Amino acid sequence: MLKIQGQLDRYCDGVPRRHFLQIGGLALGGLSMPAILRAEAKAKAAGREVKTGGLGHKAVIMIYLSGGPSHQDMYDLKMKAPKEIRGSFRPIETSVPGIQICEHMPLLARSMEKFTIIRSLYGSPDQHCSDTCLSGFPIGPRGRQSGRPSLGSAIARLQGPVEPSVPPFVGLTTPTRHSPYSNPGYPGFLGQAYSAFQPSGETMANMKLNGITLDRLGDRRSLLAGIDRFRRFTDRSEIYEGADAFTRQAFDVLSSNRLIQAMNLDKEDKGLRDRYGRGSSAPAFGEDAGPHWMDQFLLARRLVEAGVRCVTLSFGSWDRHGANFTRLPIQLPKLDQAVTALVEDLHRRGLDQDVSVIAWGEFGRTPRINKGGGRDHWPQASCALLAGGGMKVGQVIGSTNRLGEIPHERPVHYQDVFATLYRQLGIDPMTATIQDQAGRPQYVIDRREPVAELL
Secondary structure, eight states, X not given: OEEEEEEEEEOTTSOEEEEEEEESTTTSTTSOHHHHHHHHHHHHHHTOOOOOSSSSSOEEEEEEOTTOOOGGGTTOOOTTSOHHHHOSOOEEEOSSTTOEEETTOHHHHHTGGGEEEEEEEEOOOSOOSSHHHHHXXXXXXXXXXXXXXXXXXXXXXXXXXXXXXXXXXXXXXXXXXXXXXXXXXXXXXXXXXXXXXXXXXXXXXXXXEEEEETGGGGOHHHHHHHHHHHHHHHHTOHHHHTOOHXXXXXXXXXXXXXXXXXXXXXXXXXXXXXXXXXEEEEEGGGSSSOEEETHHHHHHHHHHHHTOSEXXXXXXXXXXXXXXXXXXXXXXXXXXXXXXXXXXXXXXXXOTTTEEEEEEOSOEEOSSOOTTBOOOEETTOEEEEEEETTOOOSEEEOEEOTTSOSEEESOEEHHHHHHHHHHHTTOOTTTOEEEOTTSXXXXXXXXXXXXXXXX
């Protein structure tokens, strides 16, 4: 494992630690470096090609709203329902006639023509985890994600890297005490070689490129000097002597700083960073959940531009059993700012046909407000926000009944959305399979019909 140390920072627990980039072994992009090179060679031999726009490849940014967002307080307000159902938020008009959303998301309202809302989502059980949102599969008898690969891992396996030195799958989720919130997307039966690259992963072994920091990685001469020192060590290593040609070639691509540059947000205009909203890595509201770290939306955009195919991140604290109507007016504007900045940025850069964006959680919330002013778990109905990727936008798909209890018109299963995402990434969900450990072909998703309204 190669670990490249960066600047000091402090986490929410007050302990100073270093940012670092870890490359190689289990860390580089859901693939080991040798596996990346093998996949690249295999993809070239197979002659796979997907029509793309300005980006040159298809990508997806998956935003997990940890804890389960309240569908009827965001995109599906029920103003004709009794007071104990409808709550205190008011709907506002959007740029698309006939579509109304919550008053606390005015930026989304003004750019609704770039988004699609699904109001009739269903198919995830009462499980507090990101599994369904990142793979289409809940926790089951075979474990996390029912033993199946996440979308990012499947892409890494089926399409390989765009650039040899850039991982196809990056997970930006931050650690949480409730660990199922911080799953970046597991590889399932594909194994660790296809796990997400996590820039701050704690499970990687340490092998430092001595004398090289993130600040100095931009200096090619210093980087190469560090690589030379590393090679002198590995030349004497029995492990290295037993490595194959792909492993040896892996060291040669470390001189590329493409990934390093993508992760350096200081390269961006200050005004654009302010447009995204910046934020913090600390858990939202000090709770056990994702952060209000809007910088990660910008980082996700930079990563897909650098060649990453799938980026996952978690955002906010949505398990609002209490304080629903005091916390959401703080949290919704942060999501509103970050997601609209991301999508508008993709449009400005001509990437809206190539990069799909989805934001959703593991379930919705109860129609009836509880005595603590919150809403409890409600897997019967949920919601999703989509944009980009060449999908049809400026619309609402489906509806729930009068009280927001169950899908009424056009029920959409979580896996239907995954089938759509795979299709927009150039993977046919009707035919694409991956072999499991026993060599049996498994479809990437069980429900394989994409959402027709998005195509």
